[in-house]
Amino acid sequence: MKRKKQIQFLLFFCLLVLAGLVSIQYYLVQNTYQLNSKTYINEVKKQIAPVIESTEMDSIEEQFFDEFKNLCLQRVNDSITLMQFRSKAKFMADSIQKLSQLYLQSQFEDYPILKEIRLRAQITQIIFETNGIYDTLLKATENPIIFFGDAIQGNAFNISTGIVQSSADQKKDSVNKNLNYFYKHHQTTDMDISNFQQKIWEKMFGVLIAGIVLIFSVILLFFYMYRSLIKQKKIAEIKTDFANNISHELKTPLTSLNLITKSLEKESAFQNSASARGLVNALSRQNIRIQTIVDRVTESSLEPQKIEEKKIDIVRLLKDVISDFNTPTHDLKNEIYPDTFILTTDAHQMERVVQNLLENAVKYSPEATEILIKSYAKDTFYFIEVTDYGHGIPAPEQKRVFDKFYRIPQGNRHDIKGLGLGLYFCKQIMKALKGAIYIKNSTKKGSTFVLKIPV
Template identity: 25%
Template sequence: MSKQAIWSIIMIMTLSLIGVGVIQYFWIKRAVDLDEKNFDDKVTIALNNVKKRLITDAEEAADKKYYEQKSILEPKNMLASIIKDDLSSKSEQLSKRIKELEFRSSFLDPNQLLENINIAILDKYLRMELESKDIDLDYEYGIYSNKDKAYIIENGNYAAIIGDTTKSSNVAAMNPLYKAEYKISLFADDMLDPGHLNLYFPGKKRFLWSNVIGILLSSVVFTGLILFCFSYTVYVIFHQKKVSEMKTDFINNMTHEFKTPIATISLASDSILSPTIIENKDKVIRFINIIKQENKRMLSQVEKVLQMAQIEKENVELKFNPINLHDLIVDAVVNAELKVLTKGGTIVTNLNAQKPVIEGDVTHISSIINNLLDNAEKYTPEKPEIVISTKDVKGGVEFSVTDNGIGMSKDALKNIFEKFYRVHTGNLHDVKGFGLGLSYVKAMVDAHHGKIQVKSEPGKGSTFTILLPEKQKTK
């Protein structure tokens, strides 16, 4: 899959995720808005019912007071009726009715009604009406007087009136009733609005969101799972693309590595069959040695590939025996020294460990040292200066291989232990190998329960440090 196709898929998936997220947000927001509207309608109906109840109570109280006063004045009215019985015209009856209504309405003074509200009754009506609408929330309420410009009743208590509180921003800020969403006028008429009943729900927002919390959490969880799967898929795509590129690199290098010895063997075989060569025993032996050497070289490369296959399947059987690490290092230096000297370089050993004997597999420990020395030589174009050191550490021995080669970037350091990975040197075949050496080293160090660290800077060389335990863990 091309890089452009991968990025196109990622873009489509990203836009799809964003689209799903936006749709879910508006869907949940709409659900909350609908719940809020339904809640507001219920509260408004409840307040109107409370208002009607208060008006009914006020009218009944006014009627009662009116008839009490009327019973006191009734004898005088009867005497006047006897004296002026002959004046019972329609106009006088109408005038009498008007005066009666004026007298009765004097008991319904709006301001007075507002101040005479029974707190217990008001609290009872509010609670009853809200419960009838299935609203079970804590609330705060107050009766605001336009005359006094202050709350005269707050939450079941008569409030102390201290001047015009509307002019005090501190009072308004401290009293949540000033930001109440629900308000209804009480005892208002065409000429006068004495005040209003305010209702405030401190936990309204929390209540509304609690109705959709299940949907919200489910949405977040499933969106998170989709996002995780998407991210992991992107990671896998890029990782597989990288592995594919490294495998292609591996195949190209393997072809190159096998092509040279095969061509050499073919040429040597043809030479042996030549009549002029076959009669010359020394030349035949020389060509046979070339064939043998190239065959050994191919066998070594095949063994590396097979070893990595076994390591990957965890089928490697290690034979742990006491081995002297210094002896293995000396042998490896002897094998690598010729190539280093050919480039005009040097190998320096600082074998400072006092207890170099460890438990390990001699074959694989030797391969670890040889691989590190081989890399140090290969990745140092001119005059390699290689230093291999050992020292005692708690529980084992630490050895390091330092070179003055091309070094590695931080990105390269993250990948050097992956199979088939090779540090880019500008030419695919200028440094021979399959990209298996360091992955093999890491696998074998882990198999010996050791640790490996790398420090490197481009143009300044690299240092590989390996810690191997003195004793291996028993199962």
Template identity: 30%
Template sequence: MSRRVFRILIILSVISIIGIITVQIVWVRKAYALRERQFRQTAFIALQDVADQVGLLNGITQSCTAVTQLSPDYFIVNTDSPVDPGILEHYIQNSLRNHNLITDFEYGIYNCESDRMIYGAFVSLNANPQTVQASRNLPKFSRSPYYFGIHFPSQSSFIAGHLDGWIASSAAVLLVVLFFGYTLVVVLRQRKLTEVQRDFINNITHELQTPVATLRIAADVLQSDAILDQPERHRQYVRVVQEESLRLQKQVSSVLQLARSEQMQFTINPTEINLHQLLAEAAEVFRPHVSLELWAENAMILGDRYHLENVINNLIDNALKYNTATPHIVLETRNDGDRLVWSVQDNGIGIAPEHQPYIFNQFYRVPTGNVHNVKGFGLGLYYVCKVVKAHRWQISLQSIPGSGSIFTVKVRTTKPTAFVSKLSTVR
């Protein structure tokens, strides 16, 4: 499948997921609005019945508009005459039950003499036995001298309780969408891993072909009888065989070492190390391209000397390889509180911002098309990152394309007693 087709499928899949979620949300909102409208209509009818019963009790004929809604969950019922609180509460409970509005409510009766709501109470129809608590102050209504107000604090939960089917279907759809989204993420991750592995195989094939072809040519030459009469040329081809054999062995060893480190524990043996001494030895090996700026007063750290040497050499080696000008590498140290900060700065080609988050990934190499100017398998910085994490240090990168890169490592200079034992078994 081509990348273009794959991208189109991904875009269509994402659009489908968004569409399904949007449609489901719209339908749930419409269902909730419908239930809310039904609740309001049923409450109107139930409270109108209460007003009629109060009017019948007082010998008054109520109008058909005795109920007024002030808010989605607050209603005013005009009684046109005083009403006994106990009788009113009885009428309200019976009417709500008859209309299947089994939900909590609070009510208050307006007293025109004191101009305030009196006898407020909270009633729970769901409780067994019934519970009655003091109510908050309900807002007044100035259009009638005799009325009571009723508030439904649990209206939202009551409506939601009647949307069980919608909620269950929405949960099922959401679960399917989540599984589909997770599958999509796994497919994308697997495709990316496949591309990385394919690039690695292509790269390692290219890297191994060169020494193998050279060894084959040298072997053919050494098998000829004429080479025995040319000692100098014989020694030259023997040297080529030795060099290419070592190169091939190094390449195979790096891959095998990585495979073993992935399957087994990545063990380190921490000892007390003078980082300045280690950097000075590395600068001596790579001179004259490496200079030192050792400003740290305390350069003693705990770490695995072997792996730390490999980290320094890998960073310097990368700085030399990815450089189109005369290489100039600076090894710098400084103290930052209880940390020792050391860095490797170069004047190489740099790394573009879009590639920087991935440079420590396994097998990752900055894309350069089909050009293989720089040899490698994309394992050097992955190894560096793995060693740094095993020591519980921190590594960061600052790079500008065309201006070089700075790899910075922060190391603790303090040496807790338990630190050494923990480092020895860390992955």
């Protein structure tokens, strides 16, 4: 339990570190993006500055504003209506737009960057004063008057913001000597760069790839470390379980040996030859039992035995195994088809596998229950199924039961003898025979183990 908590804490710490690393990477990428954006925008501004600030553009704008101020004066004097003012203002803006557009197109060859951007200059607010009375002809909340470029959808980058006014001093109108006026408007110049984000991400491609590779490398490192810890934990559990199992296996014969040895130490044991002979036979049986346990453990550390395949009647083999298998506690039934079937395999190893499955069925199912062995041919395979009606095998354990020394955990109880090697040997033998062994189904009412043998 302590080791489990340590692994959980380590996993939480790794996830915390990973979240911190991702946050830092995101912050760095975001800052790099903003810095690259500002740098790129400034570069574009510098490239188009000679065009925007040229004398030709100044002349076009000056002509527009002279006419526009006179239009504003007409509106202040009530010479035209508001609707007429807006109509004439739009007409003037459209006219100057055409002139400016022609000028920009003439500069494409010298300034190719102009093809990738859209420019817009607009008046956002107009204030007119006559004889100390202020009149707002265009409010900041109203639609602006675009006199250069086209409307830009979405966010645009500001190039400049300024205030244009006639003069700080009041001037007299040349026609009406008694009229004093003061003109002021706010204007902005903006640009829209096509595929702006794509261009910035292209500049940051190396940084992005490096960041992604770093994060995935850390994730893989954490995953590998976590998997190694889980694997070590499983190995430690298997070792502990194996030690408990082998202690349980050896306890009975060692206890018997101790009792037999104490009996042989008594002089009365040798006075009765029949009694002495019985003790010696018991001693021999327990010795064989211990030797069998040791052999099974030794076999697990050796390479699989050499397979000697030859043609056999698998049906005859199964019937012989069933007739030789003695189990007074269970009802052994069979459904073996067809009556005869020839295939190439190792008879001895196949017999070991079937006997092992039958022994497990007896071990792990209650007494007086049925054990069914059935066989049949299908496609290019011959199938042998051994079904018991025991407690079944939980789904998470169904693959692990074929691992070396693994036994389904039952707390610290070892009510059923075994070293966790039987199914491991079965899997190794079937692999050597180019076949397979698997669990077809397993519920609380029993399990079915299947041998799949190539014909």
